[in-house]
Amino acid sequence: MALCSFERLLASFLVLVVVCAKAGLGTTVGCVERERQALLRFQHGLVDDYGILSSWDTRDCCQWRGIRCSNQSGYIILLHLSAPPTEYVFEYKSLRGRPIPPFLASLTKIQHLSLSNANFTGRLPSQLGNLSNLLSLDLSYNDLNCGNFEWFSHLSSLRHLDLNFVNLSKAIHWSQAINKLPSLIDLNLQYCSLPPLTTPSLSPVNSSAPLAVLDLSYNDFDSSLYQWLFNFTTTLVHLDLYSNAHLNGSIPEAFGNMTSLEYLDMSGNQLQGSIPEAFGNMTSLEELYLEENKLEGEIPKSLSNLCRLQHLNLQSNNLSGQLPQDLLACANDTLEILFLYHNQFTGPVPDLIGFSSLRELYLGYNQLNGTLPISIGQLTKLQWLDIGSNSLQTTISEAHLLHLSQLYYLDLSSNSLTFNLSSEWVPPFQLNYLILTSCQLGPRFPNWLRTQKQLSYLDISNSNISVVIPDWFWNLTSDIYDFNISNNQITGTLPNVSSKFDYSRYIDMSSNYLEGSITQLPSYLARLDLSNNKFSGSITLLCTVANSYLVYLDLSNNLLSGELPNCWPQWKNLKVLNLENNHFSGKIPKSFGSLQWIQTLHLRNNNLIGELPSSLKKCKSLSFIDLAKNRLSGKIPLWIGGSLPNLMVLNIRSNKFSGSISPEICQLKKIQILDLSDNNMSGTIPRCLGNFTAMTKKGTLTIAYSFGYPCNRYNRECGGNWSYVESELVKWKGREFEYKNTLGLVKSIDLSSNKLTGEIPKEVTDLLELVSLNFSRNSLIGSIPTTIGQLKSLDVLDLSQNQLIGEIPASLSEIDRLSTLDLSNNNLSGKIPRGTQLQSFNTSSYEGNPTLCGPPLLKKCPGDKAEGTPKAYSYEDDIQQNGNDMWFYVSIALGFIVGFWGVCGTLLLNNSWRYAYFQFLNKIKDWLYVTTTINMARLWRTLQS
Template sequence: MCSFERLIFRFLVLLVVCAKAGLGTTVGCVERERQALLRFKHGLVDDYGILSSWDTRDCCQWRGVRCSNQSSHIIMLHLPAPPTEFVYEYQSLRGRPIPPFLASLTKIQHLSLSEANFTGRLPNQLGNLSNLLSLDLNYNFGLLSENLEWLSHLFSLTYLDLYSVNLSKAIHWSQAINKLSFLIHLNLGYCSLPPLTTPSLSLSPVNSSAPLAFLDLSENYFDSSIYLWLFNFTTTLVHLDLSWNAHLNGSIPDAFGNMTSLEFLFMYGNQLQGSIPEAFGNITSLEQLKLDENNLEGEIPKSLRNLCSLQELTLRSNNLSGQLPQVLDLLACANDTLEYLFLSDNQFTGSVPDLIGFSSLRALYLGYNQLNGTLPKSIGQLTKLRVLDIGSNSLQGAISDAHLLHLSQLDRLDLSSNFLTFNMSSEWVPPFQLNSLILTSCQLGPRLPNWLRTQKQLGHLDISNSNISDVIPDWFWNLTARIYDFNISKNHITGTLPNVSSKFDYPLYIDMSSNYLEGSIPQLPSDLAWLDLSNNKFSGSITLLCTVANSYLVYLDLSNNLLSGELPNCWPQWKSLTVLNLENNEFSGKIPKSFGSLQSIQTLHLRNNNLIGELPSSLKKCKSLSFIDLAKNRLSGKIPPWIGGSLPNLTILNLRSNKFSGSISQEICQLKKIQILDLSGNNMSGTIPRCLNNFTAMTKKGSLTITYNFSLYYADGGFQDWSYVDRELVKWKGREFEYKNTLGLVKSVDLSSNKLIGEIPKEVTDLLELVSLNFSRNNLIGSIPTTIGQLKSLDVLDLSQNQLIGEIPASLSEIDRLTTLDLSNNDLFGKIPQGTQLQSFNASSYEGNPTLCGPPLLKKCPGDKAEGTPNAYSYEDDIQQDGNDMWFYVSIALGFIVGFWGVCGTLLLNNSWRYAYFQFLNKIKDWLYVTTTINMARLWRTLQS
């Protein structure tokens, strides 16, 4: 292949020839232009035969060549490459700058250098091309320009596409754009443009008469200041894209209602807040409105009933609310035009209404809301529907063939995570051929649905947790050729797996975990990317895994099976492997040295096997490792110092219950990101390093989860995003608990059950976010650090079975989160500090310290008043008095309840009693009045006489 410079030169020769061509009539193409094309052809590698027609006399008939009907001169050359060839071309041009002499073509009107992967500075000499009508530089991710002033010389420009050109320093870009009076199409997407500065804003458009119709400002860093410039084009804009601007927040201005020519408005992927403006109802020409992935809230404005031309409404991933039937009623005006409706991941409530009026609907996304009720059978009348996604709601009832009766074009069906039961006849034949079927947590079983065998185009199949207790029939494997995402986990599927190496054609996600599958692991597809066979009954060796010889494999989980034998030695072929989980099996032998070739590995779970030997030094090459769990094996030797220096990203290190010996190296303190360190249950000796305060991740609050995200790209150009949330068994309060969704919050140091000596380093009290600290069952001496009270987040503290001396620090009583405390079996003395926290623990937390005294221990401290004296202290008396006081107040409360509600409650509930009661009160009142009057009269007469 010729050099890039020669290729460009020959192509420019061709352009110059075309530009300087004379007038007149010629039969066929001009010979010198034909020769220029042939020289151009010879400089290319044409593996796909795109230029195979370039061998006849008349070059105007060649593929991609267009000639003038009047002069026969070549006026256009258009040679789009297929995707695979484009990849090679893309690589071959990497790092090349745009030649400055391109600016010498002063008569050129249309210049497109898109997708050529040019890099370097955009030459300002392009401003010399004053006759340009269109300039297209999109998808050149290495280009940059610090100043767009040269644009102001392109007076005739109507089309400008700078998508992906780095304009992060071109702060006065708007002033240059303002001078383009004829600009119709402007694409500045993904240009890293900053917010408009005050000087830029003060210079409003010099010529606001530009007929700008298409404007793409997506994927930049604009904030709300962009509106001041934008609203100068309210009368002309037809297409406006403000999506994915990281700093665009606040409410949406009502001024958008003045853009009455808009047909396409995209504002998704921002930080917009507040409600959807009523003013949107003024944009009656809107065909597509996309506001998804913001923080919008409230109900859908009633003014949207004016949008009768709406074809697509995308509001997913917000906090919008309201009754779904009312929302759809607002869209009734567009029921003949609406094709795509995205309302998923909001807070809409109510039932799914009758949608039969929306006859044009092609995609309906209602997942992740709060919908209830049943699915109406009328949905089966939406004959154009291609996507039906109502997953993750609270729908219930049965799904019959009537629900899917006329959906012949259906391509994606997602009814997952509801309370739905499929009730199809065994002879039912679906009218559709699905690409994606997601029925997680629907009731499909106990047999695999027979109608599945008709689906020959499946690419994504998820029927996990669907109550299937079948043996996988042979016909099922005939469906898998096109599948790239395959999930039948969390069922009761039994039997063995056949050789599936030839059953799948694509890099695969396979999840068959949590079933009752048994036998050996079969030969698997060579293009496997994600394999989860955990929680089954597989047995035997895993040597057949070595047939998966590719760089796609990123996730392998075979945990909780009956697998045995030594680990194979084919790890170097899995360069992309990120998560490896082989825990809870019966593997034996040493950890292979070839593990060191796993350059992408981040998580390594090998706990609870029969592995022996030392940690291979090759693991130091795994720089990305953040999670190592080798607990409950028979590993031995020293814990290598290189763990601290070579694995800087290590977050969790669990080597518990092995046979490691030797001292804890000072180098371990280099693990600044460590959050869980468990070396318990070994034969470690020596002192605890004083540098534990270098564990800086234990001094800060962490995120909830430890998550890895993966993007897998397929040969057909598609890709799939997957994520994995790590989990770990943590010994907590004497038991093991699994943490997953809150694992990132667990900060723990456990060095228990070793042979450590020396004092507890006071530096450990600098780990302010420490949640669990366990130094028990060692030979530690000295006192408990007086600064222990700094650990305000501490929930578990176990220092038992050591040789600690001295008093319990008073600061310990200040840790109000402490729920588990064990200081037993030491030589602590003195009085247990006063405070409700330390007195709330059981006496067993302090036992085995002969000279320790004070509650909750029964032993009195010297100086306490003797029993029997007038004010003698008695802990039991306090408890008894507290009990008596409690029953006294309980009796008062019960008396009030019985007395008050026994009378008043009866009168409230019984009309006749209430009437009799008040009659009785009236009679008493009258009797008292008459009696008092008579007696007063008698007394008066007596006094007068």
């Protein structure tokens, strides 16, 4: 039974019992005047925006809304001022602005007090401890705090206590107070910031509370909590420990003693080790949640004892081993949900025939192999089937899906599955979600798809489809909000997209052979990816529909042309725009400045001209600008440094920018890739490049963003999140490479192929995490900074084709990661520093420096010791050499005689020594044999796994 259902049932039962118990046959008594006056004072201290307390103006307070009195005494027994359900809390604020008044404690006969979600603030009044008749107290979802928890122990009749979201971070003795409540059945302390238990709490005190329901989720407990929990071993029915920040280590075997437990949630923690075998003793268990921990090992066989189990969730751990074919066989009549998603299970999918109640099966993201058992088609109640991202190899036939009439979610993606279904086959199900990524469906669109009239999510990407999209397929799309047919070989043109996708938020048709023009967009689209196709013509039709919901637009790698449209203000939520590798011409529109939330702008490799519009300085969220390989001109605007504080990548390679590099660019503290190469830049390199803070620190692996979908009334998952991983072409070792999953590690400055003068600023050597530095093909003078050796992470250094002078700094040989070095065509002199690193490069790295010498160059440095000529033949030398040779051979012979007979002679003459010697040799032989056998066995098992 879910916690919220249990709470509501218990609260309703308590109210019903009180009302029935207090109802009498005599005359109804009005409310007590003293209590009426207390309530009126209470009312005056509140701001009631919506008139919830409008009925509090009559004489009889027992008739007021939220009040219930005893029919016999007239005393108030229930005060219920809770706001409407939490789903409306952000639209509907009932009461606000004041602390809970202490004089509520004057309602001494009250049995039920509910002030949930009423926006009270401040400290809980300890006077509430005087309400000794309280059966239930609900103060949840208010901005309240409590330091002294001791007064709760005075509520001797309390059975239900709900303090969810009340700040109890300073209530260090809360557990002792709970121990003293003799009637407490239901305790909810979710999101209370409860601290780990103090030492006195761990003393062996048997609690008098008969706790059945305990929710301690979203707190800061560690393993010290367990000893207190085991006070309730025989009473607990429902225990929730979800998401406690410091709950780590192994799970105690003592949980096996909780034989009354029906619900256990320990997910979202840092638990390690294996699942205890003792869990098999909790034979009353119906729901077990251990997901999102660090558990490892196999699923214990003892779980087969849990015959009442309905929900089992072990996803997102490090569990391994093969899934037994009799997995949870005892629960085949009761098991409804099985989550084994995102672990390291191997072997075949278990045969689950006979699991007549199974509704949801999650086996995705494991290492399962073999075939998919046909018996899966016998699970008649199955609604959700996820076996994606494994290593299954099989042919899917109609038998696999034969009786799945209730199926609405099917994910078989990222396996080696081939569909062999008759073109006349009619599935028994109507799917909402279909994910068949990387399955072999083609070359045609599966004909059975035309029967699926309720699809809202469709992903058949990379499925080997290579034909024109049939007309019937477009009739399926009107209700689809996530649509992905990317990475196929689909041909043909698109119909009017806006008329085919009524409610879509995400359309991905990238990496196909689609051609023709791009039509207008659907009104509620959030993401559109048509990249890597053959679309041509202009994109002015995109302006015909005002789409304020668009977040992501990728039209890159097509044949699109014409000027960029000037309708960007209508896409105020756009965050990613990629139009690179097309044939767009003209200027960058000034209206780009209206894209105030844009983070990524890719316009590389087009025919754009003119200067950068100053309106771009309004795009303060920009972190990525790639304008390389266009014909843009003018100076680099001064505002780039001051107005774009989040910029991480700036690439304007291969344009016609001129002028000097302004020191204002040094304000880009987050810049990781700066590429101004192949332009007409002049002047000196700013000394303030050392201010690039991000180049002094290690970066994350990827540059990624997380975006939320804008809300509209048609988006069924309004506000859902998705992530975008950035990629970039970086010139590396003379070639361009695309970096995506490791882009965050690339720290690069490229100012090559300009007209820069002056010296290399030594401040650049303070960028300790710099990976690539290219100042080549300029007119730089002076010497290489002597501190260049500080750049220990440097992989590429190119200073070629300048006018540098002086010696190569000795510290350069200390950079052991350096794999590409080019110092050629300068005026460097002196000896190349000795070291395995610098001598390992080709001579081309140093050529064109006339006075440079030393290995790997053939030119010798002055003062190097020349190799002497061979000495002339001498008869005396020959006699001397022969004499030396004779004594050498005599020494070898004497050494052999002494060594051989010194050992062997002794063994021949002494029996005990001979026996010990050969016994020692036998032991050595046995040890070598055993060690070799064991290691070979381990290696064989490793290769098999």
